[in-house]
Amino acid sequence: MTFIAAFIFGAIVGSFLNVCILRLPRNESLVHPGSHCVACSKAVAWHDNIPCVSYFVLGGRCRHCHVKISAQYPAVEILTGLLFILFYVIFGFTPKGVVYLVLALALLVESVIDWRYQIIPDEITLPTIVLGLAVSAMWPEFHGESSRLWGFLQSVIGLLVGGGLLYGAGAITERILKKEAMGGGDVKLMAGLGALLGWQGVFWIIFIASFLGSIVGLYLRIKEGQERIPFGPYLAGAAFFYLFFGQALMAWYLGCLR
Ligand SMILES: [Zn+2]
Numbered sequence: 001m002t003f004i005a006a007f008i009f010g011a012i013v014g015s016f017l018n019v020c021i022l023r024l025p026r027n028e029s030l031v032h033p034g035s036h037c038v039a040c041s042k043a044v045a046w047h048d049n050i051p052c053v054s055y056f057v058l059g060g061r062c063r064h065c066h067v068k069i070s071a072q073y074p075a076v077e078i079l080t081g082l083l084f085i086l087f088y089v090i091f092g093f094t095p096k097g098v099v100y101l102v103l104a105l106a107l108l109v110e111s112v113i114d115w116r117y118q119i120i121p122d123e124i125t126l127p128t129i130v131l132g133l134a135v136s137a138m139w140p141e142f143h144g145e146s147s148r149l150w151g152f153l154q155s156v157i158g159l160l161v162g163g164g165l166l167y168g169a170g171a172i173t174e175r176i177l178k179k180e181a182m183g184g185g186d187v188k189l190m191a192g193l194g195a196l197l198g199w200q201g202v203f204w205i206i207f208i209a210s211f212l213g214s215i216v217g218l219y220l221r222i223k224e225g226q227e228r229i230p231f232g233p234y235l236a237g238a239a240f241f242y243l244f245f246g247q248a249l250m251a252w253y254l255g256c257l258r
Pocket of ligand 1: 038040041062064065066067
């Protein structure tokens with residue numbers, strides 16, 4: 001029962017994430033106007049707007065103009081539903097579980113937008129930074145600290161290390177390649193991840209993202225001739241991996257040092 005409830009609630013949230021993915025890159029309001037078909041602009045009735053279900057009932061087409069609806073809509077809704085179940089199973093209904101889930105959803109939206117439009121909206125990165133600082137001050141145990149001041153300081157250090165490293169890497173590559181290498185969105189995204197996950201997290205995430213990025217990026221460049229490879233989805237993928245395996249990675253690393 002709990003799983004079904006989590007999935008349904010997740011799918012509803014996923015339906016809102018779809019609105020964010022569609023409207024944030026165009027600087028449109030998230031609430032007004034209501035859902036409408038992107039082809040014929042006709043309003044979508046509530047019974048045609050039920051997460052996961054409506055897409056299949058309508059056969060993947062608009063009721064009015066019969067233009068195909070992107071499969072991204074049900075995909076994001078189903079994925080969000082599954083994420084709700086996954087985070088509930090792994091972290092439970094705890095502050096950590098809720099904060100990590102919020103981060104994962106922000107990363108999902110950011111990845112799809114960066115992949116499709118090559119931008120990372122401030123509407124996602126700046127709240128992530130604020131969330132990281134606020135959470136660290138409220139629950140210092142996120143960073144293994146017992147005092148709020150130290151938790152907050154850890155968060156600030158993570159923010160500076162994360163943002164600074166990507167900014168530095170971008171500036172150096174820009175000098176060598178003589179073209180823009182790292183977007184400001186990537187820098188702000190990494191600053192937010194650092195604020196939430198601390199400076200140790202920053203190193204792991206950049207390491208894993210570079211590894212992922214060089215493999216997939218190389219493939220895309222050779223196979224599809226793609227010029228600019230967005231870095232945001234790799235940072236997101238690496239951060240997602242770190243949420244689940246960060247502690248295990250740290251333990252393994254410290255074991256190796258000994
Ligand atoms: Zn239509």
